[in-house]
Amino acid sequence: MGSAARLDGTGMAKLRINGQALEIAMDPATPLLWAIRDAANLTGTKQGCGGAGRCGACTVIVDGAAMLSCAVPIGSLEGADVTTIEGLANHPVTAALVAEEAIQCGFCIPGFACAAAALLQQNPRPSPEQVDALPNLCSCGCQPRLRRAIARAAGTMLAPAAPGPTPPPEIVPAR
Ligand code: FES
Numbered sequence: 001m002g003s004a005a006r007l008d009g010t011g012m013a014k015l016r017i018n019g020q021a022l023e024i025a026m027d028p029a030t031p032l033l034w035a036i037r038d039a040a041n042l043t044g045t046k047q048g049c050g051g052a053g054r055c056g057a058c059t060v061i062v063d064g065a066a067m068l069s070c071a072v073p074i075g076s077l078e079g080a081d082v083t084t085i086e087g088l089a090n091h092p093v094t095a096a097l098v099a100e101e102a103i104q105c106g107f108c109i110p111g112f113a114c115a116a117a118a119l120l121q122q123n124p125r126p127s128p129e130q131v132d133a134l135p136n137l138c139s140c141g142c143q144p145r146l147r148r149a150i151a152r153a154a155g156t157m158l159a160p161a162a163p164g165p166t167p168p169p170e171i172v173p174a175r
């Protein structure tokens, strides 16, 4: 059994968050956002619009799909596999956001990165219209750079892996 994250004993939801199995003892009606932040202690995921479903700052990936964590109760997620921004540390989207200098205040970035990673997982070559359709808001006005970051990440993910180093002449590769 994985590590336990228990707050009040009124319920118990079993989730995997960033690959770690957790039993979360919170009311089943608790939004996933608060289970992530207060039980799992992963504070990268943000609340931007008071849980109204309008900003996308709380976006995480649930079973491969982007989801507003402010809008989904943990009671509906038994056994779900959740990825937060902390789980994307080595994802090409994260590197692309840095390379494109797409981060100003940074508040929207955890949700945007999760939305972008889920989009690229489902569609490795998203159209500009599909990128623009992401519901994530950036009040710093970084949308053009956020779009470029998705394009850069898509290119990275589609690029063939670099060939390995050539062995020195005295080493004969196995046949
Ligand atoms: S906090 Fe704004 S959509 Fe979830």
Ligand code: FES
Pocket (backbone or CB within 6 Å): 102, 103, 104, 105, 106, 107, 108, 109, 137, 138, 139, 140, 141, 142
């Ligand atoms: S970088 Fe500030 S809200 Fe997007």
